[in-house]
Amino acid sequence: MKKRKLLVSMMIAGGLVSPAAFATNGYFSHGYGVKSEGMGGVGIALPQDSLAAATNPAGMVMVGNRIDFGAELFIPDRSAQIIGAGAPGANGSYDGNDKKYFLIPDFGYNRMISSDSSLGVSIYGNGGMNTDYANNPFAAYGGVGNGGVNLEQLFIAPTWSKKLNANNSIGVALNLAYQRFSAQGIQGFAGASQTPSAVSNNGTDSSTGYGLHIGWIGQVSQDVTLGATYQTKTRMGKLSKYSGLFAEQGSFDIPATYGVGISVKAMPTTTVAFDIQRIMYGDVPSISNPIANMTVLGNPLGSNAGAGFGWGNLTVYKLGISHDYDSNLTLRAGWTHNNVPYPSTETFFNILAPGVVRDNATLGATWKLADKSEISVFYMHAFRNTVDGTPNSIPLPYGGGIANNTLSEDSLGISYGW
Secondary structure, eight states, X not given: OHHHHHHXXXXXXXXXXXOOOOOSBTTBOSOSSHHHHTTTTOOXXXXXXXXXXXXXXXXXXXXXXXXXXXXXXXXXXXXXXXXXXXXXXXXXXXXXXXXXXXXXXXXXXXXXXXXXXXXXXXXXXXXXXXXXXXXXTTXXXXXXXXXXXXXXXXXXXXXXXXXXXXXXXXXXXXXXXXXXXXXXXXXXGGGGBSSGGGSSOOOOEEEEEEEEEEEEEEEOSSSEEEEEEEEOOBEEOOOGGGTXXXXXXXXXXXXXXXXXXXXXXXXXXXXXXXXXXXXXGGGOHHHHOOTHHHHTTOOOBTSTTOOOOOOOOEEEEEEEEEEEOSXXXXXXXXXXEEOOSSOGGGTTGGGSOOOOOOEEEEEEEEEEOTTSOEEXXXXXEEEEEEEEOOTTSSOGGGTOOEEEEEEEEEEEEEEEEO
């Protein structure tokens, strides 16, 4: 028991200090929990461990008493190209990987408080607006030193879940969020800001906020289970050190999401699951406002209508399969597909946040150990994708030209649960 308490304490402490660097579905992770991540991120109708609340809180009562802790090594490959630029010295290819490796922990705990209800907590992260260009693509526009941004978001989600009857469960989680942000090497945009001193190189700022996450899971036949979930916008405090960069004087809320899923027992040893998720980036001005708000309409950075990254809402499709090879080994695979969150007119600012991958493939496995605990692993590869900017995707006030954004990713993780 003392060993278990120590492990729990270590995971909570690790979650509070470790960065999140996902950038697979925009800047959201493709899935939460190693089992889900090995199946393309599915989980709305298929809870598998005590990270289930991150996808659908209704799943916690279905996993029973559990503790899970894991770690993931995330390796993004970010780059940009500038061609035809009017700014002297801007043309060239740029590698955004001066920092490339990210170790990301997660943790889940769930306890049945009666035969039909549970209390638990899931700790997980989002992130991915993370770039570090030693050869700064914004140097030609007044940037000094390395160029890039870092965004980290941590969720601590205490969750209550209840079985309404033998076939239906509901759940609600309180999303307690903490985020950190920093920007460097983009001093050249200070002249376009209403608060020039709060644009770049102000160290790391942080804010906190909260939201709600609700869900339902229902078994509609012996072999078919459905699920639905909705997560509100997470209202975050303002990042005052960057009030001259983000719209609404440093506001950076976390967008709402909703989704539906189905899980089918195709054979006694094989399960197939499919999720559709919608991420509402378009409802957060600091993410969604287009660069034209600044360069055409004249709204300064940091104002209510100041330029953001031009991201729109994102639809994600996830397909996963699991197969019980024998009583001790389960094998998994999955695929995720989504649209690119921004158009080719918005590539200039998105050199800082090139969340352009559209497809990723996953593999995973779980081994049951003699003491009834288990070890799970997964591997994910997000295929390289490039968004080529339109002519003058670098706006004319900055000399014109074309900016192209490229991203691919690899990730592997391991967890231990009982």
